Amino acid sequence: MRMVDLIQKKRDGIALTKEEIHFIIQGYTKGDIPDYQMSAFAMAVYFKDMTSQERADLTMAMVESGDQIDLSMIEGIKVDKHSTGGVGDTTTLVLGPLVASVGVPVAKMSGRGLGHTGGTIDKLEAVEGFNVEITNEQFVSLVNQHKLAVIGQSGNLTPADKKLYALRDVTATVNTVPLIASSIMSKKIAAGADAIVLDVKTGAGAFMKDLEDAKVLAKAMVEIGNNVGRKTMAIISDMSQPLGFAIGNALEVKEAIDTLQGKGPKDLEELCLVLGSQMVCLAEKASTIEEARELLIQSMQSGQALASFKTFLRNQGGDETVVDDPTKLPTATYIIELTADKEGYVSEIIADEIGTAAMKLGAGRATKESEIDLAVGLELNKKIGDRVQVGDSLVTIHSNQEDIQEIMESIRTAIKLVDHPVAAPTLIYETIDA
Numbered sequence: 001m002r003m004v005d006l007i008q009k010k011r012d013g014i015a016l017t018k019e020e021i022h023f024i025i026q027g028y029t030k031g032d033i034p035d036y037q038m039s040a041f042a043m044a045v046y047f048k049d050m051t052s053q054e055r056a057d058l059t060m061a062m063v064e065s066g067d068q069i070d071l072s073m074i075e076g077i078k079v080d081k082h083s084t085g086g087v088g089d090t091t092t093l094v095l096g097p098l099v100a101s102v103g104v105p106v107a108k109m110s111g112r113g114l115g116h117t118g119g120t121i122d123k124l125e126a127v128e129g130f131n132v133e134i135t136n137e138q139f140v141s142l143v144n145q146h147k148l149a150v151i152g153q154s155g156n157l158t159p160a161d162k163k164l165y166a167l168r169d170v171t172a173t174v175n176t177v178p179l180i181a182s183s184i185m186s187k188k189i190a191a192g193a194d195a196i197v198l199d200v201k202t203g204a205g206a207f208m209k210d211l212e213d214a215k216v217l218a219k220a221m222v223e224i225g226n227n228v229g230r231k232t233m234a235i236i237s238d239m240s241q242p243l244g245f246a247i248g249n250a251l252e253v254k255e256a257i258d259t260l261q262g263k264g265p266k267d268l269e270e271l272c273l274v275l276g277s278q279m280v281c282l283a284e285k286a287s288t289i290e291e292a293r294e295l296l297i298q299s300m301q302s303g304q305a306l307a308s309f310k311t312f313l314r315n316q317g318g319d320e321t322v323v324d325d326p327t328k329l330p331t332a333t334y335i336i337e338l339t340a341d342k343e344g345y346v347s348e349i350i351a352d353e354i355g356t357a358a359m360k361l362g363a364g365r366a367t368k369e370s371e372i373d374l375a376v377g378l379e380l381n382k383k384i385g386d387r388v389q390v391g392d393s394l395v396t397i398h399s400n401q402e403d404i405q406e407i408m409e410s411i412r413t414a415i416k417l418v419d420h421p422v423a424a425p426t427l428i429y430e431t432i433d434a
Contacts, residue, residue, distance in 0.1 A: 003027065003037045010044040018057040025061035029160045035167055042164070042173040050178040055220065056227035058178065062186035065160035069109065069192035073140045076105045077283040080193035081275060082184065084217075087205040087355035088242035088380075092120045093256035094264075094272045095279070097309035100147035101299045104283040107143045108150045109157075109191045117355070117364045118249050118372045121152060126250035126329055126374040130318035148312045158186045180207075181220035188225075195231035195282035197275055198222065202429065203240030205351020211236070211429060218432045226434045231282050233433035237271055238425050241349040241384050244268035248363040248377015248398060250329040257323055260305045267383075267427050273297070274428055330375035332398035338408055340388045344417035349384055353414035357407050361399050376400055378411070385424035388417060 001023050010016060016024075024041060027033035050058065071078050079099070083089055092108070100106045110120035110132070117123070124130045132152045134142075142149035161183050168174045188196050198221055201207070202214035218234035225232025244265040246255040258264040259272065273293055280292035299305040310320040322328045358364060362373030379396040382388055394415055397404065 003033050003041075007037060007040045007044055010041060010048055013048045015051045015054055016057075018053075021054065021057045022061045022064075025058070025065055025160045029065045029163060038164065038167055039171045039173075042168055042171060042176075042179065045178055046173045046176040049176075052223050052227060055178045055182055056224050059182040059185045059189065059224050060228055062158050062160040062164075062182060063190045066156040066158050066190065068190050069136075069157075071107050071140070071192035071194075074105050074107055074143045076103075077194045078105050078107050078143075078192065079195045079197065079279045079283045080106075080108070080188055080191060081197045081199065081279060082188055083199040084184070084201050084207050086201045086203075086239035086243060087351040087358075088117075088244045088247045088252070088268075089201075089239075090123075090244055090246065090252040090256050090259070090268060091199065091272055091275060093123060093252060094259045094268070095276050096148050096150070097260060097312055098272060098296055098299065098305045099276050099279045099283075100312070101305045101308035102280060102295045103147060103285050104280055105143050106148045106279075107139065107192070108148070109153050110150050111153045112365075117247060117252070117358060117377065118374075120150065122372050122374070123249045123252050124150065124316075124318070126253050127313055127318040127322050128328070130313060131316050134316065142315050146308075146311050146315060148308065149315065150312075157190050161186050177217055177220050180217060181224055185221050185224045185228075189228060189230060193230065195279075196225050196233075197278045197282065198232065198234035199271070199275055200234050200236050201239035202236060203238050203351060203425075204353075205242065205355060206239040215430060215432070218430075222432050222434065231434075233278055233282070233431065235271075235274055235278065235431055236429040237274075238427050238429065239351055240425050242351050242354055242380060243271065245380045245383075246377065247354060247358040247380075248361075249372065249374040250331070251377045251379060251398065253322070253329055254326040257306070257309070257326055260300060260309055261303075262300045270427060278431075332373075332375040332400050334397075334399045334402060334404075336397040336399060336404070336408070337393040338395040338397060338411055340390055340392045340394055340417070342417060343389050344387075344419050345422045346382050346384050346386050346388060346415060347418040347422045348416035349380070350414040350416075353410060354378065354380075357411045357414070360407050360410075361397070361401065361404070373400055382415070383424065385422050
């Protein structure tokens with residue numbers, strides 16, 4: 001088997017066999033296939049696409065290139081959730097304890113984040129003492145006993161994907177569905193879940209800006225998951241504006257606490273109930289979505305979900321008292337209100353520009369070496385469709401920098417006002433399953 005022949009085959013639009021795909025991925029991971037040939041292959045895929053079977057085979061080849069997490073010692077159906085990312089995406093902090101509180105095992109492997117704010121681990125580390133550096137034995141034991149634990153990502157999970165993604169990034173081949181879908185799904189499958197719920201974002205703050213593109217990606221990922229034996233479904237949700245009110249690590253932890261009490265932003269609560277209901281059904285803890293949703297609502301109303309969050313924090317060394325007293329979370333030196341200089345209705349909040357402003361405050365990483373400031377970030381006081389009077393606070397800025405005039409102006413520019421009423425955007429666009 002020669003790489004040049006396989007490049008030519010894909011260039012001509014002919015489907016590759018499982019053996020040929022494994023030859024490519026294994027060879028590239030080991031260094032036997034050079035970057036220039038893999039670049040040519042990625043570009044051939046970009047123009048000629050892949051069949052459903054090829055996508056599944058590519059995904060499993062990347063899964064098998066490194067470690068695979070064995071969760072078989074955890075009782076029950078393990079359900080994972082993956083979001084394609086956005087601004088103010090606090091769902092994991094809410095969903096973990098909420099779903100665990102009704103008996104669904106949530107064995108979560110998470111990472112740190114580049115971009116607007118930190119990853120799930122960064123956010124949880126806003127709670128003093130919280131630690132993800134636990135052994136696999138501790139991880140399994142915690143999930144079996146308490147239904148929830150979070151561990152840091154293995155250094156050798158899907159090395160083929162890491163290597164290929166870095167190459168795609170510099171060869172203009174990132175934005176192609178078979179390579180995006182197999183990249184995401186390989187990590188989820190290697191992490192050991194039995195079932196996967198995908199939250200695919202669309203809008204200005206999402207990777208897939210266009211709704212139709214988001215649907216294509218969601219269908220591709222659902223198809224891969226089900227083809228390789230994982231029960232998989234997807235929700236297409238809105239990211240034209242930030243989700244919830246908070247953008248920033250400690251701020252998002254506080255918002256998660258509020259949401260678990262039923263006092264959080266309505267859009268965040270609704271999305272968590274939608275995603276959580278699917279997780280509960282896939283775990284076979286409810287027979288219908290309606291029954292699953294009712295279980296989750298009852299858990300929030302009874303305080304069971306909040307108790308689950310406290311237990312989770314305590315189990316991993318965190319100060320659980322922040323749940324009752326969020327003032328113990330890191331706080332910024334300067335609290336600045338960005339007020340409206342005219343009246344009207346909010347017609348647009350450009351999510352990625354708001355996210356970039358939060359990153360410039362220090363809430364996220366511009367590079368892997370960047371230090372995150374867990375205390376800083378933004379709280380939206382208005383959302384699309386809201387009426388605004390002159391002097392109303394649009395955004396509360398939490399900063400440890402005194403001079404943030406440039407950041408304030410970028411936030412103001414990202415919030416558009418018009419003189420006529422505007423409807424709030426659709427939150428959930430579509431459900432996609434097998």
